[in-house]
Amino acid sequence: MNSPLPHHSATRTTAEQPDEEGVHRQRTAIAALGHEVRALVDATVRTTAAPDALLRVAEGVRGLAAQLTGRRARAEIPVVDEFPGGARMYSPVTGTGSPLAPPLKVTRLDGGVAGTCALGLAHEGPPGYGHGGISAMLLDESMGWACATAGMPGMTVSLQMRYQRPVPLEARLRVLAHVTGTEGRKVYVAGSITTEEDPSTVLAAAEGVFVSPDPEHARALFPGLRAPGGSDGGTAVGR
Ligand SMILES: CCCCCCCCCCCCCCCC(=O)SCCNC(=O)CCNC(=O)[C@H](O)C(C)(C)COP(=O)(O)OP(=O)(O)OC[C@H]1O[C@@H](n2cnc3c(N)ncnc32)[C@H](O)[C@@H]1OP(=O)(O)O
Incomplete structure (x- = not known):
């Protein structure tokens, strides 16, 4: 699980909370589907197949999508998630269930976090290199995790990027983020992206300000944020 923080239960929106085994089985299945759909996305942007084959696959994919029944409401926190500060199965950055996510695997470091991932052709900006917006996304998320690990989960109010070298696709990347200071509800954070192979050459760096909402x-x-057990005893935020 891509979660550097201890799990907690203040995350459910509805009364029916599945047991631990049920959540584990659901997460495993979500990750399995996410893995296959990511492979499909990769094949989709990589293929040189002829129009007939593309149209045949499009038809098949439409049939598969129809099997994914049920619809989560916009602000509903998934039963498998722990928000804030825990697993986000469908995060576009870390979520193993998201076909958009590389996915970035985040672990806690002393004073911050480290993330690892590789970008694919679906994340391309200049040919062969990552899109600048994807680099910003990796840094923003990692810096958000650094705030959460420091005990101040917050939202980005400012993110300043410096693109120093292009980020190669299909290379193992290392994203580092650490808190540099706090001022009231504001958290100052810095981050960088390097390849795992050459950790001394910074490809992209960022400085950000995050704010913990009151x-x-x-x-x-x-x-959707509720007290433990999903009762309506109010939000866990700020307690
Ligand atoms: C426990 C709670 C859980 C909830 C937290 C969970 C989040 C878990 C996210 C997980 C996922 C992570 C993913 C990556 C992070 C995103 O991507 S977050 C998404 C992108 N960011 C946003 O949408 C944030 C939009 N901004 C907002 O909604 C509001 O600005 C906020 C963040 C709620 C803060 O509003 P507010 O509480 O009214 O704050 P406000 O009083 O205006 O400002 C507070 C302080 O910040 C300063 N400030 C405001 N804007 C700026 C700025 N641009 N530059 C510098 N300083 C600024 C103010 O000057 C003020 O400073 P002081 O006067 O106190 O010295």
Whole structure:
């Protein structure tokens, strides 16, 4: 699981909380589907197949999508997630269930976090290299995790990027992020991307400011956030 923080239960929106075994089975299945759909996305942007073959596959994929029944509401926190500060199965950055995610695997370091991943052709900007927006996404997420590991989960209010070298596709990357200071609800964070092979050459770097919303603001932003056990005893935020 891509979660550097201890799991906690203040995450459910509805009364029916599956047991631990049920959550584990659901997460495993979500990750398995995410893995296969990521492979499909890669094949989709890599293929040189002829139009007939592409149309045949499009038809098949439409049939597969129809099997994915049920619809999560926009602000509903998935039963398998732990928000804030834990697993986000469908995060576009770390979520093993998201076909958009590389996915970035984040672990806690002393004073920050380290993330690892490789980008694919679906993340391409200049031919052979990562899209700048994807680099910003990797850094933003890692810096958000650094805030959470420091005990101040927050939202980005400012992200300043420096692109120093192109980020190669299909290379193992290392994303580092650490908190550099705090001021009230503001957290200052810095981060960098290198390849694992050459950790001394910074490809992209960022400085960011994150803000922990006050409890009232957090309740308004995240109405799905509930007390442990899914009761309506109010939000866990700010307690
Ligand atoms: C426990 C709660 C859980 C909830 C937290 C969970 C989040 C878990 C995310 C997980 C995933 C991570 C993913 C990556 C992080 C995203 O991608 S977050 C998505 C992108 N960011 C956003 O959408 C944030 C949009 N901004 C907002 O909604 C509001 O600015 C916020 C963040 C709720 C803060 O609003 P507010 O509480 O009204 O803050 P406000 O009083 O205006 O400002 C607070 C302080 O910040 C300063 N500030 C505001 N903007 C700026 C700025 N641009 N530059 C510098 N300083 C600024 C203010 O000057 C003020 O400073 P002081 O006067 O206190 O010295």
